[in-house]
Structures are given as structure tokens and as C-alpha cells.
Amino acid sequence: MIKLKNIKNILFDCDGVLYQDLEAVFGQVSKKMTEYISKKLNLDLKVAKELQRSYFHKYDTSLNGLMIHHDIPPREFLDYVHDIDLSFLEKDQTLRKELESTNLRKFVFTNGSKEHVKNITTSLGIDDQFENVFDIVDAKYNPKPAAKAFDLMIEKFKIDPKETLYIEDIAKNLSIGKERGTITAWLINDEYWGKKESDKEYIDYKIENLSLFLKEIRLLKNT
Numbered sequence: 001m002i003k004l005k006n007i008k009n010i011l012f013d014c015d016g017v018l019y020q021d022l023e024a025v026f027g028q029v030s031k032k033m034t035e036y037i038s039k040k041l042n043l044d045l046k047v048a049k050e051l052q053r054s055y056f057h058k059y060d061t062s063l064n065g066l067m068i069h070h071d072i073p074p075r076e077f078l079d080y081v082h083d084i085d086l087s088f089l090e091k092d093q094t095l096r097k098e099l100e101s102t103n104l105r106k107f108v109f110t111n112g113s114k115e116h117v118k119n120i121t122t123s124l125g126i127d128d129q130f131e132n133v134f135d136i137v138d139a140k141y142n143p144k145p146a147a148k149a150f151d152l153m154i155e156k157f158k159i160d161p162k163e164t165l166y167i168e169d170i171a172k173n174l175s176i177g178k179e180r181g182t183i184t185a186w187l188i189n190d191e192y193w194g195k196k197e198s199d200k201e202y203i204d205y206k207i208e209n210l211s212l213f214l215k216e217i218r219l220l221k222n223t
Contacts, residue, residue, distance in 0.1 A: 003204070004217050007104065009157075009164040011177070014110040016119050016169030017187055017210060018124060019089065025120070026074065028084040033062055036080050041070060056193075060143040061111050067141060074141055082116040091125035098214035099129040103221070107157055108133040110164070111143045133159060144173040147217055150180060165217075167210070171198035178202035185213065 009109045015029075016022045030052070038048035055065025099106060107130060107133035108117050121127035134156055139149035154161060167176040167185045170193060174184040185196055185205040198206070207213045 001217060001220055003047075004165060004192075005220055007163055007165045007183060007217075009105045009107065009159045010102070011107050011109045011153075011164060011166040011182070012130070013168045013170070014108055014112060014120055015171070016189060016191070017167055018108075018120060018126070019092070020187070020189070022053075022167075022169070022189070022191060022194075024088065025084070027184050029081050029116075032081040032208070033077075035116040036077060036162065037066070038094065060145070061136070063136070064141065075136075076120065078113045078115075078136070082113055082119070082121075088120055089123035090121070091123075091135075094211045095124065095127070095214075096126050098130065098211045098218065101127055102214055102218055104217075105159065106130050107159075109144070109153055110134070111136050111139075113137065145169075145176040147176050147179075150176045154180070167207075167213075169194050171200065171203060172196055175200070175202050178204075 012018060015026050019025065031066055033052050034045055034049045037043065037052055038045050041048065045050065047072040052062045055062045059065040059068065062075055063077055066075060066077065067074060110117055114133050117133050117135065118127060121130065136143060138156060142148040161181040164182045165185060166174060167172050167183040167187060169187045169189050171186045174186060178184050183204050184202060184205050186203045187196060187210060188206050188208050
């Protein structure tokens with residue numbers, strides 16, 4: 001933990017990090033993606049789902065594949081798939097307390113949209129805890145772990161990767177962070193895509209609880 005003592009910034013992914021019930025939230029997004037692809041490309045739902053999965057695995061986001069092969073308008077896609085019900089999400093007072101108590105610059109770095117991040121963080125009661133958000137639009141639709149996305153994010157936030165902790169639920173997305181000099185932390189999960197490459201050396205920490213990890217960092221920096 002000693003290497004975390006001098007960090008000045010934290011990058012948080014959104015889905016699967018700020019909350020962990022990925023199926024309840026992103027399951028809805030995934031279903032909307034399938035519906036969109038089915039309607040837009042005139043495919044039955046089963047074929048649309050297979051195409052969605054194939055593009056995600058090949059291009060890191062389904063949207064990226066749809067833009068490459070079908071000239072899908074990205075803003076239309078994002079607005080459609082992120083129109084979901086988050087009424088079940090409860091305020092996370094524990095996480096809020098730790099974010100408030102962490103005397104570091106805090107940012108969200110996502111392959112989703114700013115609107116989606118706003119909806120998630122508002123539902124969790126932490127929307128005022130982040131200095132800025134970098135989304136897929138800011139990345140010019142280059143999804144993590146693309147180097148271009150990371151470099152554009154660093155340029156926007158004006159932060160030094162070597163003074164930054166980067167937290168993700170998708171292990172492979174941390175690869176470019178490590179390459180650029182960040183300290184990396186993977187939030188342990190059993191999702192197939194999330195845990196892929198979780199045994200790689202570019203992961204510095206494997207954590208089970210985000211709030212507890214933030215508390216450990218806060219206590220470390222106060223010593």
C-alpha cells in the first residue's frame with residue numbers, strides 16, 4: 001500500500017465500480033443494445049444479441065463495431081441504450097463518506113456517456129463528488145483500453161499518470177493505465193469479460209470493496 005501514499009488523483013470507472021450489481025444496471029443496458037441493433041439492422045433478437053456480443057469482444061464496445069460496420073449514429077445509440085430504470089439503486093452513504101473524506105482529485109473515466117454517469121451517481125447520492133467525467137464522446141468513440149482514449153483523458157484532466165490511481169472492474173482496461181504510469185486496481189468480480197487478464201502483472205491491487213479501499217488509502221495518507 002505504501003506506493004499509494006503519494007497519489008494525488010483517482011480515476012474511477014463507472015459501471016461495476018461505483019456500484020457492483022452489474023446485472024441489475026448493465027443488464028438493462030445490454031437488453032436495450034440488443035433491441036436497438038434488432039430494430040436498426042432489421043435482425044431478430046437472437047441474431048442481434050450474437051452480433052452485439054461479437055462486436056464487444058472484437059472492438060471493446062458493441063458501439064465501436066456498429067460504427068465501423070454499419071455507420072450507426074453514436075449519439076442516437078447512447079441515448080437509447082442508457083434510457084433505463086435506476087429507481088432500485090439506493091444512496092450509498094458509506095461510499096459517499098469515503099469520497100468526501102478523500103483529499104484527492106476524483107474523476108470518472110468511462111466507455112459510457114456522461115448522461116449515464118450522471119444518472120448512476122445521482123441515484124447513488126455521489127454526483128457532486130467528482131471533479132469531471134471523461135466519456136466515450138470525449139474519447140472520439142475510441143473505447144478503453146485504447147491508448148488514444150487514455151491520452152485524451154489525461155490531456156482533458158491535466159493530471160500526471162504517475163500521481164494517479166486507476167480503478168476498473170474490467171481488468172484488461174488497466175493495461176494502458178499501467179503503460180502510462182498509473183497505479184492500477186482491479187475490483188474483483190466473476191464476470192467473464194471483467195476477470196479476463198486479471199492475472200496480468202499490470203494489475204497492482206486486487207480489491208473487493210471500493211469504500212474500504214478508499215478508507216485504507218485515506219488512513220495511509222494521514223500517517
